[in-house]
Amino acid sequence: DAGVIQSPRHEVTEMGQEVTLRCKPISGHDYLFWYRQTMMRGLELLIYFNNNVPIDDSGMPEDRFSAKMPNASFSTLKIQPSEPRDSAVYFCASTGHRQGTEAFFGQGTRLTVV
């Protein structure tokens, strides 16, 4: 397996524009997580899915953020409208089971909002 695949690797956009980040989890994994990494706040869990169903979105910072998982092999994280403070590295991770197993992370998407 190629691991968790995220696209794009880098995204630069202007404030107010819509941004869509994409993730393909490892085949067979039931859980998919979206994390955000910044210098100030470190790694924060935004939302996670189990069997394509959103379970906990309490980490999503604002209504401008939304995430979907239309099938087992694809998820998106959308920011609309984007703001400079959304600049961060966004990671997708997947696991095969609940707590207590390895989470496999993608390479991340570095988002810069100018």
Added chain:
Amino acid sequence: GENVEQHPSTLSVQEGDSAVIKCTYSDSASNYFPWYKQELGKGPQLIIDIRSNVGEKKDQRIAVTLNKTAKHFSLHITETQPEDSAVYFCAAPQGGADGLTFGKGTHLIIQP
């Protein structure tokens, strides 16, 4: 929810010496404690983990110890090598959810 504190934020050691990174957690119900290594431009990668039913686990030069009473766990790296230079994160389960709460990270620098 869970709160994870990690120290130090930066650690510089001579090649060949040992490095120790410490974390504390707040939720006494937590039972799984992984450590992740993140290299520049990459996502975090699991290097070792420990469950609450054991006090120590070793994997070659890496070991993790857990003190459930004190609610702290530590990462020990012996005979450090240049390739050990990276940012290390400890983590614990995020309360009743299935995600992880991460520490703020330790930038480990191995001096030649």
